[in-house]
Amino acid sequence: MLIRVRAAGVEQGVWHLMTGMPFLTRAFFGFRGPKNPIRGRELAGRVEAVGKNVVGFRPGDEVFGTAEGTFAEFVCAKEGKIALKPVNASFEQAAVVPVSATTALQGLRDSGRLQPGQDVLVIGAGGGVGSFAVQLAKVLGAQVTGVCSTEKLDLVRSIGADHVIDYKHDDFADGARQFDVILDTAGNRPLSVLRRALKPRGTLVIVGGEGGGRWTGGFERSLRASMLSPFVGQTLTGLMATERQEDLRFLAQLIDAGSVTPVIDKSYPLADTPAAIRHMHDGHARGKVVVTV
Numbered sequence: 001m002l003i004r005v006r007a008a009g010v011e012q013g014v015w016h017l018m019t020g021m022p023f024l025t026r027a028f029f030g031f032r033g034p035k036n037p038i039r040g041r042e043l044a045g046r047v048e049a050v051g052k053n054v055v056g057f058r059p060g061d062e063v064f065g066t067a068e069g070t071f072a073e074f075v076c077a078k079e080g081k082i083a084l085k086p087v088n089a090s091f092e093q094a095a096v097v098p099v100s101a102t103t104a105l106q107g108l109r110d111s112g113r114l115q116p117g118q119d120v121l122v123i124g125a126g127g128g129v130g131s132f133a134v135q136l137a138k139v140l141g142a143q144v145t146g147v148c149s150t151e152k153l154d155l156v157r158s159i160g161a162d163h164v165i166d167y168k169h170d171d172f173a174d175g176a177r178q179f180d181v182i183l184d185t186a187g188n189r190p191l192s193v194l195r196r197a198l199k200p201r202g203t204l205v206i207v208g209g210e211g212g213g214r215w216t217g218g219f220e221r222s223l224r225a226s227m228l229s230p231f232v233g234q235t236l237t238g239l240m241a242t243e244r245q246e247d248l249r250f251l252a253q254l255i256d257a258g259s260v261t262p263v264i265d266k267s268y269p270l271a272d273t274p275a276a277i278r279h280m281h282d283g284h285a286r287g288k289v290v291v292t293v
Contacts, residue, residue, distance in 0.1 A: 001057060001077050002049040007095035008070040009042030010273075010280045010289040011128055012208055038069030039273075040291070043077070044085055044094035054079050064094040064252075066243045071273050073293055083248035086255040093255075093262040096128070096288035101251050101260070103207055103241040104133035104183070108140060111205045111239050112181040116141030121172060121197060124185035125161060126152030128280075129207055131263040131287045133183050134161050139259050145179070147172055147186075155286050159263065173197040183207065191225055195234060203235040263287025 044064040047057050056079060057063065065082035067075045085094045107129075108114045120137045124130040125146025137144045138160040146161035149168060156164050165172045173189075173196040182198055185207045194204055206222045222238020229236040254260040265285040268276035270293045280289040 001047055001051065001054055001063075001079060001082065003043065003045045003063065003067070003075050003077055003082075004048050005043050005070055005072060005075055005293045006045040006091035007043070007267075007293065008040045008291045009096035009099065009128075010040075010276050010291060011042060011099045012280070013041060013099065014039050014277055014280075036068045038072055039277075040070035040072070041066050041068065042095055042098045042100075043067055043070040043075060044091040045075075045293075048074070057082065057084075062091075064098060065245070065248055066098045071270065071291055073270075080245050081243055083245050083252055086252040088256045088258070089252075089262065092264060092267055092290045092292060096262050096264060096290050097132075097251055097255070098243055098248060099241070100128040100288060101132040101136070101262070102243050102247050103129050103239065104136050105247055105251065106241045107183050107205045107207055107239050108133060108137055108142075108181065111237055112183060112203050114140050114142055114181050117143070118180035119143045119145070119177075120181040120183065121145050121147065121179040122161075122183050122185070123147045123167075123172075123189070125156045125164070126286055127185060127283070128285070128288045129185045130183075131155070131159055132260065133185065134159050135260045136254075137183075139254060142181075145172070145177075151284070152286055155263065159261070178202065181205070191221060191228065191236065195232075195236075198234050200233050201235075204237070206236075206238045207241075208239075264290055266290075267292055 047061040062085040063082050064085045067077035120142045122133045125134050126148035144161045145163040146156040147165045148156050150166050173193045178199045180202050182204045225236035265287050267290050276289050
């Protein structure tokens with residue numbers, strides 16, 4: 001499908017592909033440079049034209065989803081990566097959902113196997129993935145504790161967290177409390193620290209990989225977690241989310257029902273995309289950053 005882009009979300013993958021760091025990413029996306037020189041993956045916009053094999057959409061439909069190179073006026077997308085835009089969401093709100101909310105959903109529901117009544121800890125609760133994770137954990141019936149900076153405490157409370165922990169002043173792994181599921185979106189704490197906060201049969205889900213060395217970056221924590229998991233009672237795993245149409249439809253239903261609200265820190269015009277990426281990568285954004293076209 002050819003889609004006229006109205007807004008595009010900014011997420012960590014944009015920075016990794018732009019810089020080619022860690023080097024591990026180059027094995028999948030190009031050694032000398034990205035196979036697609038245009039950055040951006042999240043989008044919301046209107047369908048301009050469809051291929052002969054597309055059956056679920058027609059020109060004029062308002063949609064959201066993922067494609068390669070969404071920091072642009074037009075983009076080509078595959079039908080299976082696109083869904084109808086939530087009616088109650090703006091293009092800007094819809095554009096920040098596809099990667100970040102899908103990651104949070106799959107981390108909690110699929111990898112974490114979160115059950116109603118369980119205690120979940122969301123590390124990085126004020127960020128892009130974390131702000132969706134707090135809300136989705138509540139939808140799944142969990143008791144939610146969010147870990148964030150002092151500046152984001154009010155935000156995390158406002159989106160439904162039952163408890164908040166300011167990591168600058170308090171240690172969530174001091175042994176006072178343990179959790180059934182930990183979703184770590186911050187990417188810099190040792191496994192030993194995370195395991196102290198996890199129940200003996202609990203599940204740790206590591207999202208992405210920040211920090212670390214030049215070759216594997218923070219992804220080495222996910223690798224070590226997977227290797228250690230078979231030898232301990234806890235389940236330790238990394239997450240590589242896959243954007244699927246069925247998950248986009250589910251998220252759209254939650255947004256239209258008012259159960260999930262995308263949190264946007266700042267919006268930039270397309271010409272200022274470099275500033276949007278810098279703002280996201282600095283780690284100070286409350287929720288998501290979006291580019292408007």
